[in-house]
């Protein structure tokens with residue numbers, strides 16, 4: 125068991141995380157400029173619904189172009205700002221990755237043994253999901269909100285959760301941390317994508333707006349959840365396997381377990397809601413956000429308020 | 442998304458959903474299940490008990506009820522994370538009762554300290570699982586029929602489908618070639634005069650069914666564990682042994698169907714325990730590693746072997762797991778009584794009052810001391826350092842500079858009162874009722890002793906041992922639960938990643954010049970799958986074109 129902490133690397137990790145925050149902030153500004161001065165999205169609801177409306181309404185054209193607003197040309201610098209933002213967020217992403225790696229190397233273990241490391245890793249996961257998703261799909265409109273979330277998360281971690289790099293308690297010193305916690309981090313990163321989309325969905329309402337269309341937001345949210353739900357399920361099961369090794373039972377209703385379960389049930393409820401008449405659309409989105417709230421509470425709230433066996437979390441002071 | 446958006450609503454009036462005797466959720470695909478109205482749609486007005494029963498069953502097994510029960514299930518678990526639970530931490534519950542007796546009593550009335558054993562909690566999950574059975578069983582039937590059924594005939598107007606295309610094959614195209622091309626892409630294919638109908642993605646529904654059945658399996662596995670499993674805790678001082686019998690446990694919690702004879706007859710000796718700590722820095726004193734060396738005998742008469750027990754590495758003997766869950770100090774003492782006889786000798790387990798420094802407290806009862814019984818209250822410090830004001834504290838959890846500060850009392854220990862007493866937690870209130878002999882004394886180092894006043898005897902601090910606490914558990918549901926979990930994940934992956942889709946092809950009569958127009962239509966029956974399906978559809982149309990000679994003007 126290594127006790128040595130490489131102070132140089134640990135310091136580098138702390139510096140890199142500050143660089144990450146700065147880069148994400150600038151990226152966020154870039155995305156916001158593109159969004160603010162870019163095109164107004166006219167597509168209020170899903171296309172077929174609009175078809176129905178236009179047949180009866182007799183004023184189809186106005187809805188199509190979003191009124192006089194859409195006629196204004198998009199300034200070229202706006203989309204350039206978006207591109208710069210993408211580059212900045214890739215740089216921030218690299219610094220984020222560097223910070224995680226150097227911290228791991230400094231202590232010679234998986235770098236998610238306490239709250240600080242865990243939150244940093246989740247912000248990284250969310251950014252990773254976004255950056256790779258925007259390579260394939262048109263989701264750049266989410267950039268401002270994802271980088272805002274990552275910035276807030278990292279800021280919170282640096283300000284309130286930071287503790288010196290060091291070894292972990294024996295219960296965490298297991299290969300299961302690689303399996304269970306990594307899965308939870310990846311799933312959480314994806315859930316952040318869907319959560320951000322869900323919040324925007326509710327904010328934007330039905331009408332024309334600078335924000336992306338509801339159908340697009342719903343598609344992003346659904347896609348992210350469909351991928352992350354099995355990963356989250358796996359994370360919970362891997363956690364049970366680990367608990368079976370470490371504590372002598374695979375499930376003991378420890379507060380962290382209770383909330384992982386609640387989160388899981390809530391996302392399952394979302395999947396059901398999408399298959400239930402009268403629950404699609406807005407209601408399903410609200411269910412999704414409730415589930416996301418449970419996820420966040422489990423990540424942060426349980427460690428701070430409820431304790432339990434998982435309270436290794438290593439909060440400072 | 443509105444219901445009118447559902448392509449199936451136009452392409453196919455979901456015949457199964459309408460005709461199926463079961464609930465709407467019993468229909469083949471979940472999303473179709475939802476497109477009907479809610480569960481209470483045909484509430485029988487004055488239909489008699491059978492009608493009501495039917496209505497109740499339909500409502501229970503509807504998607505909407507499942508959704509509500511899922512919410513309730515989640516909601517019902519919340520108090521289990523807020524209030525301390527007896528099954529998790531009985532000490533915390535006792536403390537809660539001490540702190541707010543009146544409030545605690547009310548909470549207890551509603552089972553809020555045993556949420557996961559509460560009848561109302563059981564009611565929710567049992568309803569949910571009954572609903573699940575009511576949902577899965579009819580769907581199994583539908584699914585089995587569907588597996589045997591041919592894909593449905595092509596609709597008349599393929600251009601009305603969400604995906605459609607047409608091309609002209611100058612050299613003509615045959616239904617057989619087109620069908621073969623679809624078969625090569627692993628579609629299930631049916632043909633008729635001038636049309637091909639193909640379907641793929643049946644594994645999606647299999648996945649969904651496997652997932653939901655696996656959830657039932659999980660429930661059964663958990664039940665199995667609570668009926669036929671047991672768990673217990675025991676505290677053992679270095680050098681002592683344990684044999685797996687009910688009497689050997691300090692706390693023993695059997696399942697309702699466990700008999701004392703069914704305990705696996707293994708035993709072990711705790712040879713040695715070691716804990717390593719961080720020596721410096723912000724995390725100084727944090728434990729790095731525990732290990733206990735055991736000598737294990739699997740069954741009486743078997744050859745003993747060495748096993749190193751660590752956190753995350755339990756000992757397993759015949760399916761029974763032994764876990765290292767805690768540790769502490771057990772300083773050893775020899776007590777001579779007023780008549781010079783050895784009235785007590787050996788280690789006494791102390792409870793740490795501060796897990797960072799392991800400053801610990803313990804009590805020693807010496808009922809055999811003469812002329813009066815003796816009670817000792819000991820404060821043990823593993824690494825003793827004086828503060829500026831002279832008080833002594835422990836600065837580190839390892840036993841670097843161990844001392845024991847003894848307070849002694851004489852009188853009646855009250856052991857014969859009939860009230861059961863914990864071996865490790867002697868009520869210090871009792872000591873206060875006795876006559877104090879020594880209240881303030883210099884701490885003893887190992888080997889030192891203290892004479893009790895009035896010739897009442899002598900206490901010697903003879904050494905330091907450590908104790909470990911173990912949890913021993915047997916749960917026959919572990920492996921079934923794991924299998925169910927793996928199946929659940931596999932089913933979930935199938936169900937969430939596979940798209941159910943249908944392709945229809947119509948080949949028109951050849952023109953005078955022998956060229957034919959081929960129309961292709963496609964439909965995905967999976968919600969949210971439309972985006973990816975467009976690509977696949979384009980691909981399929983291309984492949985179909987390639988089977989026909991001289992394609993031009995693919996539209």
Ligand code: HEM
Pocket residue numbers: 389392395396398399466470471472474501502503504507511569572573574576577648649650652653656932933936937968
């Ligand atoms: C312990 C309770 C339950 C849990 C955790 C659960 C979980 C899930 C999950 C995660 C899915 C999405 C993955 C998939 O399509 O397989 C799903 C789908 C589905 N569940 Fe459940 N379920 C539960 C109970 C029920 C019950 C009681 C019913 C019937 C009333 C039901 C009917 C369905 C249906 C029809 C689908 C398919 C939805 C679709 O195709 O989009 N489930 N369930």
